[in-house]
Amino acid sequence: MASVxxxxxxxxxxxxxxxxxxxxxxxxxxxxxxxLASHQIELQGHYPSSGWMEHDPVEILDQxxxxxxxxxxxxxxxxxxxxxxxxxxxxxxxxxxxVWDKTTGRPLHNAIASVVNFPAKDxxxxxxxxxxxxxxxxxxxxxxxxxxxxxxxxxxxxxxxxGLPFSTYFSALKLRWMLDNIALVREExxxxxxxxxxxxxxxxxxxxxxxxxxxxxxxYADEHQYTEMGPSTLQYFWLFLTNEMAYTATTSAALNQxxxxxxxLFSFFGVPMAILPEIRSSAEVFGTITSGPLLGIPITAxxxxxxxxxxxxxxxxxxxxxxxxxxxxxxxxxxxxxxYGTGCFLLxxxxxxPVFSRHGLLTTVAYKLGPRAPCVxxxxxxxxxxxxxxxWLRDNxxxxxxxxxxxxLAKQVDSSHGVYFVPAFSGxxxxxxxxxxxxxxxxxxxxxxKAHIARATLEAVSYQTREVLEAMAKDCGCAITSLRVDxxxxxxxxxxxxxxxxxxxxxxRPANIETTSWGAALAAGLYLEWPLSDEHARAxxxxxxxxIDERDEKYEFWKRAVARSIGWTGESSMPSSRNVPIxxxxxxxxLTLPAIHISTLILFLATASALAFTTSKLNK
Numbered sequence: 238m239a240s241v242x243x244x245x246x247x248x249x250x251x252x253x254x255x256x257x258x259x260x261x262x263x264x265x266x267x268x269x270x271x272x273l274a275s276h277q278i279e280l281q282g283h284y285p286s287s288g289w290m291e292h293d294p295v296e297i298l299d300q301x302x303x304x305x306x307x308x309x310x311x312x313x314x315x316x317x318x319x320x321x322x323x324x325x326x327x328x329x330x331x332x333x334x335x336v337w338d339k340t341t342g343r344p345l346h347n348a349i350a351s352v353v354n355f356p357a358k359d360x361x362x363x364x365x366x367x368x369x370x371x372x373x374x375x376x377x378x379x380x381x382x383x384x385x386x387x388x389x390x391x392x393x394x395x396x397x398x399x400g401l402p403f404s405t406y407f408s409a410l411k412l413r414w415m416l417d418n419i420a421l422v423r424e425e426x427x428x429x430x431x432x433x434x435x436x437x438x439x440x441x442x443x444x445x446x447x448x449x450x451x452x453x454x455x456x457y458a459d460e461h462q463y464t465e466m467g468p469s470t471l472q473y474f475w476l477f478l479t480n481e482m483a484y485t486a487t488t489s490a491a492l493n494q495x496x497x498x499x500x501x502l503f504s505f506f507g508v509p510m511a512i513l514p515e516i517r518s519s520a521e522v523f524g525t526i527t528s529g530p531l532l533g534i535p536i537t538a539x540x541x542x543x544x545x546x547x548x549x550x551x552x553x554x555x556x557x558x559x560x561x562x563x564x565x566x567x568x569x570x571x572x573x574x575x576x577y578g579t580g581c582f583l584l585x586x587x588x589x590x591p592v593f594s595r596h597g598l599l600t601t602v603a604y605k606l607g608p609r610a611p612c613v614x615x616x617x618x619x620x621x622x623x624x625x626x627x628x629w630l631r632d633n634x635x636x637x638x639x640x641x642x643x644x645x646l647a648k649q650v651d652s653s654h655g656v657y658f659v660p661a662f663s664g665x666x667x668x669x670x671x672x673x674x675x676x677x678x679x680x681x682x683x684x685x686x687k688a689h690i691a692r693a694t695l696e697a698v699s700y701q702t703r704e705v706l707e708a709m710a711k712d713c714g715c716a717i718t719s720l721r722v723d724x725x726x727x728x729x730x731x732x733x734x735x736x737x738x739x740x741x742x743x744x745x746r747p748a749n750i751e752t753t754s755w756g757a758a759l760a761a762g763l764y765l766e767w768p769l770s771d772e773h774a775r776a777x778x779x780x781x782x783x784x785i786d787e788r789d790e791k792y793e794f795w796k797r798a799v800a801r802s803i804g805w806t807g808e809s810s811m812p813s814s815r816n817v818p819i820x821x822x823x824x825x826x827x828l829t830l831p832a833i834h835i836s837t838l839i840l841f842l843a844t845a846s847a848l849a850f851t852t853s854k855l856n857k
Contacts, residue, residue, distance in 0.1 A: 247273065249765050250322045252308070253758040254301055255751075256329040256436055257557060258282070258579040259624065261297060262751075263304035265312055265322060266758035268767040270749060270774065274311035276304045288663050289375050294335050297436065298443050302529050309530045319530070326761030328560035328753055329436040330579075334411040336422055336512075337439070339432040342447050376410040377672050379417065383410070386505075392670065396593055398502065400600030405664065405672050406619065408435060409506055416507065429511050437556075438514045445524030519555050520606045520760045555760055557753050558582040559604055562615065564756030565721045565747070568771045573709070573717050575702055576753065577726035580666075581620035583705045585713065592616055596708035597668025606763055616712055618667040618705025622660040623698045624726050629660070630694060636687040644729045647692035655680040657798040658693040665803070668708040675805035679798045695732045699739040700795040706740060719743040721776070723752040730779075738783035739792065745776040 247267060255262040257280070264275035278300045283291040309319050380403050387394040392402045401407060412433055415422045425431040432442070503510055517523070555563065558576055562584050565574040573585035584603065591600045591614040603615035624640070631637050637646060657679050659665075664672030678690065702720075710716045719742050726732060727750045737744040749755060763769065781788075 247317050247321050249762075249767075250317075251324040251326055251758040251761040251765070251767075252305070252322050253754040253761070254304070254325065254327045254329075254440070255557070255560075255754045255757065256297060256301060256327070256440065257753075258292075258330045258333070259628070261300035261304055262754060263301070263308045264751070264754045264758070265308055266755060266762075268762055268765075270755055270759075272749065272751065272754070273315065273317060274308045275751075275754075276307035276311065278304060286375070288377075290663070292333065294337070294436075294439055298440065301440060301444075305529055324761040324764050325526070326555070326560075326757035326759075327437050327440060328555050328557050328757035329440070331435060331556040331558070332406060332408045332411070333436055334408045334415075334433065335436065335439045336412070336415060336426075336431055336433045338425075339430060342443065376405045376414040379410050379414050380405055380672070383413070383506075395502070396600070400591060400593065402599075402670055404666070404670055406621075406666060409508065412508060413506055426509050426512050429509070431512055432514075433512045434514045441523050444526050444528070446527040518605045518608045518610065519559070520610075520763050521608050522764075555604065555757055558584055558617065559602075559615075560756035560760070561723055561753040562586070562756065563604055563606075563760055564752030564754075565723060566771050566773055567721065568613075571713070571715070571717070572721070574721040574723060574752075577623050577698065577722065577724035577732075578753075579624050581623035581698060581702060583618040583620075583702060583709065583720075584615045585617075585709055585717070587614050587616055587713065589613060592712060594708070594712045596711045597670060598705070598708050598712060599667065604760070606760060606769075616709055618709060620698075620701045620705065621664065621666045622662055623701075624724075625662065626658070626660040626694050626697060627726070629662070630691065634687075634690075636691065641728075643691050643694065644731045646688050647695055647731055649688040650686070650692055653680075653689050653693040653696055654684065655682070655794070656685055656689045656693045657795055658690065658697045659798050659802040660694070660697055661802045661805075665799070667705055669704075669799070669803070671803050673804050673806045674799075674802045677798065677802045677805075679801060680794075695729070695735055696739070696791075696795075698726070698732065699736040700792060702736060703739050703792060704799075717742065719745055721745045721747070721773075723747060723750050725750070733779045734782070737779040737781045738788060741781045741783075741785065741788060743781070744779040745773075746779070747774045747776045749774065 250265050250267055250273065253262075253264050253266060255264070260277050260279050262275060262277040265273045267273060280292065280297065280300065283293070285291065309322075312319055312322070384390055384392055384394070384403050392404075394403070396402060404410070416426060417423070422431065426433070432438075434442070557578075561576045561582075562574055565572075567574050567584070567586050570586055570588040573583060575581060575583040584601075586603055589611055593600050594616060597618075599617040599619060601615055601617050603613040605612045627637075627640050627643050630643060631640060637643050659674070659677050659679070661671075661674040661676045665674040678693070706717055706720070720736075720740065722733065722736070722744055723746070727746050733744050733746055759767065759769070
């Protein structure tokens with residue numbers, strides 16, 4: 238974090254809200270990319286069943302308000318006037334889906350394993366709130382059923398309409414599951430008494446007085462309506478429900494086709510249009526903050542001075558990975574970044590025309606920095622588990638006491654010595670898209686220790702990144718010669734060196750690794766006429782050191798481990814895996830390495846600990 242001095246630009250600041258899967262953070266930035274104050278709170282997930290994950294949206298909202306209060310206080314302690322903060326940006330986990338009562342907005346229940354009606358404080362109404370996290374895989378049967386309903390029974394049937402395959406990952410499937418399985422949601426959605434959105438819409442609706450929620454219009458209105466396309470997670474929610482790729486069309490015929498495609502998708506998924514928010518660009522005015530330290534600050538389409546406070550406020554809204562792309566200033570075609578957080582997400586700028594992947598990647602909007610700004614697209618490789626695997630080592634296995642210890646533990650060995658960890662806790666995303674995969678640790682011998690498992694955990698993140706990067710090179714027709722990285726895990730120097738060795742390319746880590754927050758702050762600063770250059774920040778470079786033969790040999794073993802993890806649950810039907818390249822191994826090779834399922838490993842470690850404790854007692 239930058240120290241504040243007289244030479245630091247503090248007359249025009251932005252506040253970034255970064256609401257992620259693992260934590261909520263607020264930070265205050267100047268136009269030079271210096272973070273003047275920051276506060277972060279860890280967010281706990283809830284796991285009511287295998288493959289299920291939930292958050293409490295009220296807890297998320299409370300954390301946002303708490304972080305705002307703390308960060309404003311820190312700014313005051315640094316003798317910086319809070320009135321210098323003139324814009325607010327939001328970046329957040331993207332596909333996580335929320336349903337809430339539009340009259341009261343008061344969630345009473347967020348565990349959705351069963352349907353329970355809870356009376357509100359006002360006995361005359363019921364209010365509820367359901368929230369499915371992007372990692373949640375309970376929609377597997379919904380995915381199979383919907384694939385079966387397509388004419389070709391192909392997981393990529395809608396790719397040209399929205400850039401995505403059918404997957405448990407995306408919000409439309411989560412909403413469809415709730416409509417199918419939660420009677421209250423189904424009834425109230427049909428009656429138009431609830432609202433649904435992703436975390437950005439949930440936060441904005443609450444922070445702006447619960448009035449700024451404009452449903453999607455049921456007609457195509459005018460050209461402006463259909464060129465307001467950006468990568469906000471509102472748009473990400475819509476990727477399965479609207480023809481995103483046609484929103485940049487300007488002809489009447491194209492607009493009419495977009496409308497017809499949208500109507501078809503609404504009908505296919507059976508989603509009521511009225512409960513969903515309007516699509517907006519990434520950087521424009523969204524509303525007025527109505528509580529907390531920013532109480533009474535107007536947010537309008539033009540600069541407004543709040544009486545007595547001289548503060549300008551607006552909202553910017555970018556999905557977390559898109560914000561990181563902006564924060565890394567990947568504004569040129571071919572520039573790519575990889576963010577290492579709860580999951581791992583590699584995005585490459587492909588310019589103003591979408592590129593449709595044939596190798597398991599997603600086509601997405603990268604950013605649209607204003608209602609009239611051009612729309613820029615990206616290819617994305619989404620990896621479900623990165624930092625989560627380190628947290629699993631801490632919370633489930635107990636072999637480290639904090640996340641930072643994984644580096645020192647992994648350094649105790651010079652190699653994983655044949656141990657491979659495929660952390661498919663809830664299946665595999667890009668480029669495999671197999672929700673029937675489950676985590677395995679393979680290659681264990683009597684020589685193996687917790688240090689080998691720790692190193693295999695870091696290697697797993699790197700190998701998954703290589704899978705995505707290779708798929709991206711095939712789709713783009715050219716190899717990526719360097720990789721820009723960011724996110725909390727990049728503080729781990731060993732991980733960054735392993736990543737360079739696994740990829741065989743330079744890995745560039747900026748001095749400020751919190752580029753997601755910086756990207757949100759930078760986009761919000763456009764309202765304040767901050768400069769938007771394509772000059773990259775100073776970075777530390779990690780050079781590949783591993784011999785090519787060794788690198789490729791280990792990668793082949795990784796692919797064999799992935800092949801063994803697939804099909805573990807036996808739940809995936811053939812149509813759901815169609816057109817997704819999977820590296821299969823020779824069946825005779827399946828006997829060459831000892832494998833252990835993760836649940837068995839936990840039992841093994843627990844038994845070993847108990848025996849060690851008993852032995853120590855007897856020896857005494």
